[in-house]
Amino acid sequence: MILALHDFWSAHGCLILQPYDMRMGAGTFHTATTLRALGPEPWNAAFVQPCRRPTDGRYGENPNRLQHYYQYQVILKPSPSDIQELYLKSLEVIGIDPLKHDIRFVEDDWESPTLGAWGLGWEVWCDGMEVTQFTYFQQMGGFDCKPVAGELTYGLERLAMYIQGVDNVYDLDFNGRGVSYGEVFLENERQMSKWNFEVADTDALFDLFNKAEAECKNALAGDVPIAAYEQAVEASHIFNLLQARGVISVQERASYMARVRDLARGSCEKHMELKKDEWAEKFPEWSA
Amino acid sequence: MSNFLLELRSEEIPARMQKGARAELEKLFRREMDAAGVALGELTVWSTPRRLALIARDLPTQTDAVSEEAKGPPEGAPDQAVDGFCRKNGVSRDQLEVRDVKGRPTYFAVINTPGRAVAEVLAEAIPAIIRDFSWPKSQRWGAASISTESLRWVRPLSGIVALMDGDVVACETHGITSGNVTKGHRFHHNGEITIGSADDYAAKLRDAHVIVDHEERQNIIRTGAAKAAQDAGLDLVEDEGLVIENAGLTEWPVPLLGRFEDDFLEVPPETIQLTARVNQKYFVCEKDGKLANAFICTSNIEAEDPAVVVEGNRKVLAARLSDAKFFWDVDRKKTLAEHAKGLERITFHEKLGTVADKVERVGWLAKWLTQLNFDHGLGDAAEKAAGLCKADLVTEMVGEFPELQGLMGGYYARAEGLGDAVADAIRDHYKPIGKSDEIPTAPLTVAVSLADKLDTLAGFFSIDAAPTGSKDPFALRRAALSSILLIQHNNLRVGLASVLERHMRQFGSESPQKLLDFFADRLKVQQRDAGVRHDLIDAVFALGGEDDLVRLLARVHALQSFMATEDGTNLLAGYKRASNILKKEEWDNSDSTADNNNSLSYAPETSEKALIDALDAAGPKAASAIESEDFEGAMAALASLRSPIDEFFDHVTVNDSDADKRAARLDLLARFRSAVHQVADFSRIEG
Numbered sequence: 001m002i003l004a005l006h007d008f009w010s011a012h013g014c015l016i017l018q019p020y021d022m023r024m025g026a027g028t029f030h031t032a033t034t035l036r037a038l039g040p041e042p043w044n045a046a047f048v049q050p051c052r053r054p055t056d057g058r059y060g061e062n063p064n065r066l067q068h069y070y071q072y073q074v075i076l077k078p079s080p081s082d083i084q085e086l087y088l089k090s091l092e093v094i095g096i097d098p099l100k101h102d103i104r105f106v107e108d109d110w111e112s113p114t115l116g117a118w119g120l121g122w123e124v125w126c127d128g129m130e131v132t133q134f135t136y137f138q139q140m141g142g143f144d145c146k147p148v149a150g151e152l153t154y155g156l157e158r159l160a161m162y163i164q165g166v167d168n169v170y171d172l173d174f175n176g177r178g179v180s181y182g183e184v185f186l187e188n189e190r191q192m193s194k195w196n197f198e199v200a201d202t203d204a205l206f207d208l209f210n211k212a213e214a215e216c217k218n219a220l221a222g223d224v225p226i227a228a229y230e231q232a233v234e235a236s237h238i239f240n241l242l243q244a245r246g247v248i249s250v251q252e253r254a255s256y257m258a259r260v261r262d263l264a265r266g267s268c269e270k271h272m273e274l275k276k277d278e279w280a281e282k283f284p285e286w287s288a
Numbered sequence: 289m290s291n292f293l294l295e296l297r298s299e300e301i302p303a304r305m306q307k308g309a310r311a312e313l314e315k316l317f318r319r320e321m322d323a324a325g326v327a328l329g330e331l332t333v334w335s336t337p338r339r340l341a342l343i344a345r346d347l348p349t350q351t352d353a354v355s356e357e358a359k360g361p362p363e364g365a366p367d368q369a370v371d372g373f374c375r376k377n378g379v380s381r382d383q384l385e386v387r388d389v390k391g392r393p394t395y396f397a398v399i400n401t402p403g404r405a406v407a408e409v410l411a412e413a414i415p416a417i418i419r420d421f422s423w424p425k426s427q428r429w430g431a432a433s434i435s436t437e438s439l440r441w442v443r444p445l446s447g448i449v450a451l452m453d454g455d456v457v458a459c460e461t462h463g464i465t466s467g468n469v470t471k472g473h474r475f476h477h478n479g480e481i482t483i484g485s486a487d488d489y490a491a492k493l494r495d496a497h498v499i500v501d502h503e504e505r506q507n508i509i510r511t512g513a514a515k516a517a518q519d520a521g522l523d524l525v526e527d528e529g530l531v532i533e534n535a536g537l538t539e540w541p542v543p544l545l546g547r548f549e550d551d552f553l554e555v556p557p558e559t560i561q562l563t564a565r566v567n568q569k570y571f572v573c574e575k576d577g578k579l580a581n582a583f584i585c586t587s588n589i590e591a592e593d594p595a596v597v598v599e600g601n602r603k604v605l606a607a608r609l610s611d612a613k614f615f616w617d618v619d620r621k622k623t624l625a626e627h628a629k630g631l632e633r634i635t636f637h638e639k640l641g642t643v644a645d646k647v648e649r650v651g652w653l654a655k656w657l658t659q660l661n662f663d664h665g666l667g668d669a670a671e672k673a674a675g676l677c678k679a680d681l682v683t684e685m686v687g688e689f690p691e692l693q694g695l696m697g698g699y700y701a702r703a704e705g706l707g708d709a710v711a712d713a714i715r716d717h718y719k720p721i722g723k724s725d726e727i728p729t730a731p732l733t734v735a736v737s738l739a740d741k742l743d744t745l746a747g748f749f750s751i752d753a754a755p756t757g758s759k760d761p762f763a764l765r766r767a768a769l770s771s772i773l774l775i776q777h778n779n780l781r782v783g784l785a786s787v788l789e790r791h792m793r794q795f796g797s798e799s800p801q802k803l804l805d806f807f808a809d810r811l812k813v814q815q816r817d818a819g820v821r822h823d824l825i826d827a828v829f830a831l832g833g834e835d836d837l838v839r840l841l842a843r844v845h846a847l848q849s850f851m852a853t854e855d856g857t858n859l860l861a862g863y864k865r866a867s868n869i870l871k872k873e874e875w876d877n878s879d880s881t882a883d884n885n886n887s888l889s890y891a892p893e894t895s896e897k898a899l900i901d902a903l904d905a906a907g908p909k910a911a912s913a914i915e916s917e918d919f920e921g922a923m924a925a926l927a928s929l930r931s932p933i934d935e936f937f938d939h940v941t942v943n944d945s946d947a948d949k950r951a952a953r954l955d956l957l958a959r960f961r962s963a964v965h966q967v968a969d970f971s972r973i974e975g
Contacts, residue, residue, distance in 0.1 A: 040434055058614060062607065062610055062611060062614060063603075063606070063607050063610060064607045065607070065611065078429075078430050078431040078434070079429050079430055079433075079444075080430070081430055081444070081446070084299055088474075098474070098475040098589070099475055099476075099591070099592055100591060100592050100593065100596055100597075101591075101596065101600060102587040102588055102589050102591065102597045102600075102601075103474075103475070103588075104537060104538075104588055105299070105300035105337070106300075107300075107302030107304070109425065119427070120425060120426075120427040120442075120443065121443075122300060126600065127596075127597050127599075127601050127603075127604070128570075128585055128600060128604040128605070129600060129601075129603070129604040136427050136428075136429050136444075138427055138428065144436055145433070146433060146434050146435065146436065147428075147430065147431055147434040148427070148428050148430065148433040150429075161603075162600065167603055283434070285434055286434050286435075
């Protein structure tokens, strides 16, 4: 399935990239999405990104909720006028026939308070199941996206469940030779759910959060916004772990989110600052 | 006469915005046509997820020619003034006419605006409509969005069809050119459709699997869902909001019924209905009044095999229900009392402490209210129920579905065996929400509900956060109205002044007066809405000092009945006459209740004596009736004054030349007035 998507999007002008080697909540955090959504340069890329959502852990007991899963992400900047048609063709490529399955674009505006980003779009339903998040980025890191990028995020496990016709993610056939998804990941889900919810040392996590925040600021001062951004991603994930451990109160939650947002924004701002002269020169119609 | 068709095609428009978009399209179209002087006939506006369409029938092909005259400067005015006038009106000097205005020759410009082709007007109107179209949220897209000045639309705008009869109304906006070509159903139709005119638009789309009339789609869903349920031997749980939403998500709706596993029915039915409706937009069904294991989804395709679509939807619902069951199971692993500990981490309001603090206060108050009004022995149960009433706020289920607050607490309480009275109190303590909601009557529920609301009111009034104008961020008006309904409906005897004073002391507040005034205002509004005469409410309120709402309303209602009788209106007439005389004579004898029979220095006239005797009898009778809260009795006692006061005015001269007689008779009228005032301030009563 991943290979079919790679072939399809590569044929449509996308660079095929590899996953970012950090723990993150969504493919959107990959620098190929966030930082590349800024500025005027055209950018078309596709990649797989493993995602971690500690609060979605279900100890392996829910048929389609996981604290660790895979997204397939496509970013197209500027958004092409036939982006919906391209997307639908990509579904056919992986075996979803829109005359057999009910495909729908249902309003779902996207906002990432921790990235200072938002966009409008849909969740794409296949027979009632959300299989893709489809977003036209309007802002990233607090900056207007000029031009707007279209982002497609496929939920790979869900699509695979559809195509293979299985009810439970752990029953997915992993290799066509008898190895199931459960054999690969079930134990991982059980242990990681337990760690996320019950075991993780919260004092150490608070400490890590503060250290990531400090290091982000240090990197910004050193004019290396990509490194600073990595620390923002780290802080964001640590925050999610603290949430799963239930040690952040409702009032504190907003303030932690604001801290992460400040890091992400600061990184985007520095990135813009370093690039803007080059961009303005290459794209006279663009302005920061 | 011509027919005009406009279709604005876009990527999927959110269902919830389509109604507003239809209204916006019609409003802007009317605005443009009005401005150009185009008379409009019948207008039809339709929407689907992928298009907004407007059809205007019987449009003129030309606008009327308009001739206007403008009066200019008098002949012989400076050239500068005349030239300026010409410029302003777009005429040359030799086109000016000279006419006589009151003997002065004056320049006139005649401006003839010829009729315009309506097609031309429309070609200008369409870009203006698109430019000015207001969406709740809009976006930029594509290469043009390198500038923030690029077009904004709800989702990318992809095409414009504009036809005046069979001719394209040519226009262009932001790189989109109008034409006569559109697209059909996303999957059931390939390629483009050429529209002939407004007349074949709906039919051509129908051939391409698009039902453009939203009402027709709604109807298909409404009747189709009901039939699907019926065919399965079930009853559809009707939901008009879902009908409209599904019609906004489909161009070719096909309702399909599916089943889910029976096991999920052990989860509270409200959670199943909510997750089906909110997350999946499915209808649910009942069998014999109980939720059945069935759902109805609305597909947007005529699927090759509908069972495949149903099966897919069933799996998704199963996963959702599995989540609900997970929450239900996890939440029940802890008691509500254990959950309630989590409330210590939730701020109620920064100046009013945590929710845990709040439920503790509510507990005391609920206990006290219970002991005051119900069984003394229920006090502890009330305190317990109050202590647990907000515990479900920290459960997983309410975290996922906030609208289930209260309800889930009730389920969890019952599941852990806390007893029905406590469980009901937890479940229903938010009630009544609004004036048409059911009003609780079970003692524990009433006590917890009232205590919760009084605590909220007392708290916010203590920190000066009373509502101002239209701003009522803490919904205090609703809390006060709900309190009034609870007190009234259950005949609760609560001295609000003392209860609130005592409760507000916990917040360091000295006087509950502002809150009592607020209650009085809310009560007036509520009674007025309930059809009680506004002046009668004022007449009772003007007495002041009453903080027992039940007693106060009993008085208002007795007065309302009394004023509907002949005795009432006549007594009011006598009262007004007495009151006018006292006012005119500026007679203000505060001691006028005194028995003046013995102090008279003269022999009273018959009618005078009769009034004195009647007052001697009626005054104490009314007083004692009021004492025992028999307001009808008090009114009846006053009614006995009606003929003596009429007789008195007929036969006795108040303004006697003898100063003693005059004083005594004015005193007598003042005494009459005071007697009446025991019941209500009649001066506030109209009529």
